[in-house]
Amino acid sequence: MSQVLKTELARVAERLGHPGVDFVLERPRDAGHGDVATNLGMVLAKLERTKPRQMAERVVAELRLPDGLVSRVEIAGPGFINFWLADDQLADIVGQILARGSSYGQSEIGVGLRVNVEFVSANPTGPLHVGHGRGAAYGDALASLLEWTGHAVTREFYINDAGVQIDKLAWSLWARVQDALGRDGDIPEGGYHGLYLAEAAEQVIREKGADFADLPAEEGVRQCRALALRMQREEQDRDMADFGVRFNVFTSEQSLYDRGMVEETLVLLAEKGLTYERDGALWLRTTQFGDDKDRVLRKSDASLTYLVPDIAYHVDKRNRGFDRAIDVWGADHHGYVPRMRSVLAALGYPPDFFDVALLQLVKVVRGGEEVKMSKRSGEFVTLRDLIDEVGIDAARYFFLMRPGDSQLVFDVELAKRQTDENPVFYVQMAHARLSGIFRTAGKPPDAVTGGLAVGALPADQDQELLKQLVIFRDVVQKAAQEREPHRITNYLQQLATSVHGWYHHTRAVGAPEGPATEHARLLLGRAARTILANALAILGVSAPDRM
């Protein structure tokens, strides 16, 4: 609907001598200001240094709108142009909602674009914590938003299974195995002290027998490495599966070495003349592309820095044909962004290929006191703990209520105590109530069919709900473009408010206004229920029929 308007407004702007000018067409907060409003008059007035209201009048005079689109146009305030959509338009959109059902809201704006969303990518050295939970909820929702807007999306998880931290993990597990048999195991400097490794050690002994601990240390550690990796990966996969997140691709860092891609990357960078030797190390000229300092690729002891496999990984993504690679990282890695960006620029990739969504850290508070998170000390709140305490729906919804660049305070005690008052229940309740209407009506929602008679919806609450439904598609597009899933939770909150108000103040089944209104309200309720379910589906939150 607004697409036609926007196109026409752009044409008018061009005709008035300002092609491509940036203006806004959006739903005003105040219903008295119409269904959609634009600031185009004011924007043009600024460019021409004339009076905004006068310019708005010129814009309106130039408008050539098709019949049946808007019922009223008004110039108001400092120079806004307000539009009221014709009833036919609203009825048409509800018709589309009913016809397309669970796929309504999808659009084609991203068709032809292949997008890789890499998220969580936790080191396989311990259980997932709440920070990973935020990354999982965000990455999964972002991937869904991109799918809903027509992109071809791959959900990917990168496994850092090479490098020194895995060696330390192996030694730590070996030490725990010794401990478990009453011997004196020493967890190495910088090793992992979490109790989960003690549990893992017991499992190893159950599987391998107590003789396992008698192996020569070198062999024992070698086996512990594989065992620890396997067990940690399995646990992470269980956590993600139980959180409702499915990945399409897992890429192992070790596999990049095994396939020779890491070495190839070094050659590639050298061929481009981007490397040089100094102090016995191999350096990368990232300063030529915006980094504040050149970076070491190969240390003077001949080992490679983590940067090399990371570059190889992004080259791999590019080679797999993706148009976009979006990495979801914790904000503590933000210093790493310009580095990677400059490397990829140096390789000649288009600037919009690589993007990073930084998520500020989650601060966990329990009973008013901060819980410190440290894998090494072993004290932290795991994602599993959180799911067990507050449930998947509440956890996901809470993680997605805030923009990623805001810090998130997650008070576990509060979340537990206030479960009944969580916003997610408010939203889910709206869905359950709508389902209840159809139970009362004695027929499933899909059985209520026909065209919507907007004129048979007399209450303010009818109209308010109708207008909330109409903007859903635009909200999804905006959320996808801005990569802001929290726009969906904000919208859900508003939609649920409209639903509850409507439910309370009007009656569908046995509407006092008569059968025409009953039918129109059932159609409206069915459409609202569909939109609630679709929005929740994007977030990975369930839409229950009863609570």
Place this chain on the structure above:
RNA sequence: GCGCCCAUAGCUCAGCUGGAUAGAGCGUUAGCCUCCGGAGCUAAAGGCCAGAGGUUCGAAUCCUCUUGGGCGCACCA
């Protein structure tokens, strides 16, 4: 020292490529169940949008500085 993010109601936070009277949830106060689910609804109180300058028709939004938080600045990952 340098860089990134942040500061909005008592609390947790939306709103930010400049727009109409700055919003929501929780908490507080006062109402509403012969009625499709009261896990709900209606209303009230509550704000120098951290502070100070600047840009202009217009600033919570953009710029500068100050203050106060968070996080980074390795031949660690």
